[in-house]
Amino acid sequence: MSDRDLQLYHRVLDGDKQALEEIYDKYEKLLFSFAYKTCGQKEMAEEILQEVFIKLWTQRATYDESKGKFSSWIMTITRYTSIDTVRKKENHNYSLEEERDTLHQEEPSAEDLAEWREQGELIRKAIKKLSKDQSKIIRLFYFKGLTQQEIANKCDLSLGTVKGRIRLALKHLRKELSNIKEKGGVRDA
Structure with a gap:
């Protein structure tokens, strides 16, 4: 920090x-x-x-x-x-009026969309560097919002294995994101 x-x-x-x-x-x-x-x-x-x-x-x-x-x-x-x-x-x-x-x-503004795309591209690029198992768990946990227990049940894994893969994947993501940023971001891909 x-x-x-x-x-x-x-x-x-x-x-x-x-x-x-x-x-x-x-x-x-x-x-x-x-x-x-x-x-x-x-x-x-x-x-x-x-x-x-x-x-x-x-x-x-x-x-x-x-x-x-x-x-x-x-x-x-x-x-x-x-x-x-x-x-x-x-x-x-929801009432019909709320749905409408x-x-x-x-x-969102074009500026916001461009920034989200750039951030998303960096994250996707870093996720591609993860192992297949880590990538799947990160997607389920962060993008689908599943709990660690739900992931364990869905993937037929122990809760400890899921926690370990998330922890290891986050460590790899941090390292990869900092490498990408040091190299100049998305354009250097």
């Missing part, structure tokens, strides 16, 4: 709204694009993003720097919030 992220996080814990705004400005596009990829709806992705920052501000989610990077932690909070929100929405019956409103939502 960068020293700046840590400083901002501690300022947020002290009630500094400006620090929260700085974290929001830094991570908003990445978190929104991740939430949008999970739910496929702009309005729901905005709701998820808002919920993530409410959790941060109200300290319902607390970061422990000994367990990893701030960016990984906030992405994990976004992932779980996205999954929870999608599951809640799936369990509610969903169909006519404003599309």
